[in-house]
Amino acid sequence: MRVTIFGASGLLGRALMREWSGDEVVGLTSQDADIRDAAQVQSAIQGTRPQWVVLAAAYTDVDGAESNPDRALSVNRDGALNVAQAAKQAGARLLFLSSDYVFDGKKKSPYETGDARNPLGVYARSKAEAETQLLEVLPDVCIARTSWLFGVGGRCFPDTILKLAANRPALDVVDDQRGGPTYCIDLARAIIELCRKNATGIVHATNAGECSWFEFARAIVSEAGLTTEVRPISTQQMPRPAPRPAYSVLSAKSLKSWGVQMPTWQDALQRYLKERSAS
Numbered sequence: 627m628r629v630t631i632f633g634a635s636g637l638l639g640r641a642l643m644r645e646w647s648g649d650e651v652v653g654l655t656s657q658d659a660d661i662r663d664a665a666q667v668q669s670a671i672q673g674t675r676p677q678w679v680v681l682a683a684a685y686t687d688v689d690g691a692e693s694n695p696d697r698a699l700s701v702n703r704d705g706a707l708n709v710a711q712a713a714k715q716a717g718a719r720l721l722f723l724s725s726d727y728v729f730d731g732k733k734k735s736p737y738e739t740g741d742a743r744n745p746l747g748v749y750a751r752s753k754a755e756a757e758t759q760l761l762e763v764l765p766d767v768c769i770a771r772t773s774w775l776f777g778v779g780g781r782c783f784p785d786t787i788l789k790l791a792a793n794r795p796a797l798d799v800v801d802d803q804r805g806g807p808t809y810c811i812d813l814a815r816a817i818i819e820l821c822r823k824n825a826t827g828i829v830h831a832t833n834a835g836e837c838s839w840f841e842f843a844r845a846i847v848s849e850a851g852l853t854t855e856v857r858p859i860s861t862q863q864m865p866r867p868a869p870r871p872a873y874s875v876l877s878a879k880s881l882k883s884w885g886v887q888m889p890t891w892q893d894a895l896q897r898y899l900k901e902r903s904a905s
Contacts, residue, residue: 629821630654630676630718632661632709633683637780638723641814642680652676656683661705664712671712678821679713680721681706688727691749692867702752703759710763720764721821726773726805726832728754731871736836739771739828739880747868757828768825770817773832773874774842777810778901783839785902787846791854797847801840801858805874806832809894811901819886829884830876833891845892849899 627649633639634653643653652674659670661683671679684702685691691698706722713720727750728743745754760767776782790797808831816831837845840858847854861870881888 627678627822628652628674628676629678629680630671630674631680631682632659632670633681636682636684637775637777637782637810638682638813640779641777641810642682642817645811645814646818661708662700664708667708668712668715671709671716671718675716676718678719678721679709680723680817680821681709682723684723685749685752688747688749688870689867691752692747695748698748698752699755702749703756706756707759707763710760710767714764719766719768719821719824720760721768721770721817721825722756722760724757724769724771725750725753726771726874726876727871728757728771729871729874731803731873733873736875736877737830738877739830746871749868766826768820769828770820770831771828771876772808772813772830773805773876774807775810775813776807776898778898778905783807783842784846784895784898787843788850788852788902791847791850791852794854796855796857797843798857798859798864799840799843800861800864801838802860803870803872804836804838805871806836806876807842807891807894808832808888809891809898811897812888812894816881816886816888820884823884823886825884827880829880830878831881831886831888832876832878833888833894834878835890835892836875837891842891845895849895
């Protein structure tokens with residue numbers, strides 16, 4: 627199988643390049659092809675002749691998107707559309723990475739793939755609008771929604787917590803936002819399986835289990851053997867430019883329907899810490 631990955635230098639992109647073996651995989655960075663430029667995207671796909679395109683390139687600064695909406699929308703929505711149109715022209719399948727942020731977080735039980743989108747901020751809207759446009763252009767697109775992505779070699783929540791915990795006696799972390807942490811290695815493995823199984827439609831792909839940011843931080847500090855106190859606070863006590871869904875746990879039913887399972891986030895956290903200390 628020939629595969630082209632856009633966003634090969636990001637957390638997920640690097641994990642995909644590392645984990646994907648047995649197929650002909652080409653990884654492209656924004657230097658190789660800026661997805662905002664339709665001609666560059668078309669040229670990249672024509673040059674690599676993929677059977678599958680994985681779009682892991684994205685503008686992921688959730689708060690930055692509020693003050694820079696044009697950039698977020700031009701990359702996440704318009705860029706995704708450029709990739710979809712080029713994939714369609716080349717007769718290639720597309721797997722697009724989306725987010726739990728397409729939901730408003732008002733549910734109290736895990737979100738299913740068919741639940742209504744109701745994005746709260748600019749980043750969320752850029753992903754939600756991309757989803758609806760891609761489904762129109764490529765009805766057999768595979769949209770893999772994920773959440774709370776972490777991994778070695780880039781900015782992520784566990785890395786931030788560990789750096790802060792090394793220098794502070796106590797940390798305040800929000801306890802009223804719940805979701806599912808996702809280790810980029812496990813997500814990469816799930817994506818590879820989905821492509822090999824010719825998956826279509828929307829799939830929710832996160833590590834198993836759920837927690838609040840406070841619970842996640844407490845587990846990170848504890849597993850790392852640090853003594854820093856982690857204290858729960860409310861979202862109101864730590865205001866941010868972009869609104870966050872209060873509950874964005876994604877149901878694993880869609881993933882299991884393709885015969886794919888992901889380990890628990892606690893198991894993933896232990897492997898992340900081992901990988902981080904070895905790097």
